[in-house]
Amino acid sequence: MRTKSFKNNNHILKAVLISASLLFTNSSLFVPAASAWDSDSSKNPTHPTHTYITEWAIDQLKAGAPELQQFRKQIIEGANAELHELPVSGTKYGIDLNAKRIQHKGTNEGCDDIQGWWQDSLNAYRQGNKQQAYFLLGVMLHMIEDMGVPAHANKVYHQGNLTEFDNFEFMALSNWKPNFNNINRQDPGFAEPWRYYAFSQEWAHADAPNYNNRNSFSKTWTFASKSERALLSNRQGRTSNVVKWALNSAVKAFK
Numbered sequence: 001m002r003t004k005s006f007k008n009n010n011h012i013l014k015a016v017l018i019s020a021s022l023l024f025t026n027s028s029l030f031v032p033a034a035s036a037w038d039s040d041s042s043k044n045p046t047h048p049t050h051t052y053i054t055e056w057a058i059d060q061l062k063a064g065a066p067e068l069q070q071f072r073k074q075i076i077e078g079a080n081a082e083l084h085e086l087p088v089s090g091t092k093y094g095i096d097l098n099a100k101r102i103q104h105k106g107t108n109e110g111c112d113d114i115q116g117w118w119q120d121s122l123n124a125y126r127q128g129n130k131q132q133a134y135f136l137l138g139v140m141l142h143m144i145e146d147m148g149v150p151a152h153a154n155k156v157y158h159q160g161n162l163t164e165f166d167n168f169e170f171m172a173l174s175n176w177k178p179n180f181n182n183i184n185r186q187d188p189g190f191a192e193p194w195r196y197y198a199f200s201q202e203w204a205h206a207d208a209p210n211y212n213n214r215n216s217f218s219k220t221w222t223f224a225s226k227s228e229r230a231l232l233s234n235r236q237g238r239t240s241n242v243v244k245w246a247l248n249s250a251v252k253a254f255k
């Protein structure tokens with residue numbers, strides 16, 4: 001349902017969409033399918049947020065874990081996969097994406113079998129299929145990243161299309177402004193990396209307990225309030241840290 005605030009901001013949105021559409025090489029809508037932070041599969045012409053978050057986490061850890069750099073491509077590919085409630089097609093690193101999406105119970109906000117994604121990754125690693133293992137690890141990180149978005153953490157239904165998008169995500173699409181100096185939690189040190197999914201969700205919920213309407217947040221940095229800007233920057237910085245912690249946990253478990 002379109003609210004009044006949506007109508008008021010509609011002309012701004014249109015201007016943004018028109019300029020964004022000029023950047024596309026094909027005519028597909030940007031951010032199709034289920035989305036959270038924008039991902040590579042959304043045809044975002046800018047650097048996708050899932051890539052930013054994942055790259056930051058890898059860069060923090062790669063000195064002590066060279067494989068993260070070696071399999072950087074696979075991790076980032078996984079982190080940009082949208083394997084939620086909507087059908088997908090294709091195979092990557094031997095993984096039938098749609099079959100796996102169904103097996104691990106993709107939902108609009110994330111999935112109902114995060115442990116299954118991790119178990120698949122660990123199994124692949126132990127079998128020596130490291131490309132597949134790191135791709136699957138990336139998919140797990142994607143879900144943890146999604147939980148860092150208020151609409152996902154609070155289960156506010158939305159999509160990435162033009163009529164059902166979430167305003168917070170829309171603003172994040174073109175604003176990577178993480179605050180890494182306001183991390184108000186510590187790594188709980190989970191031995192099982194999938195446990196960071198619920199941790200990420202709980203943290204995002206605590207930061208935005210009343211985020212229950214995908215149309216209420218500002219869509220642009222220019223018109224955002226101070227508290228909206230703080231929420232976006234904190235969520236980007238904090239989610240990046242959760243992903244670093246989860247990745248570190250996975251590195252230890254692979255050993």
Ligand SMILES: [Zn+2]
Nearest residue numbers: 035036082146
């Ligand atoms: Zn997603």
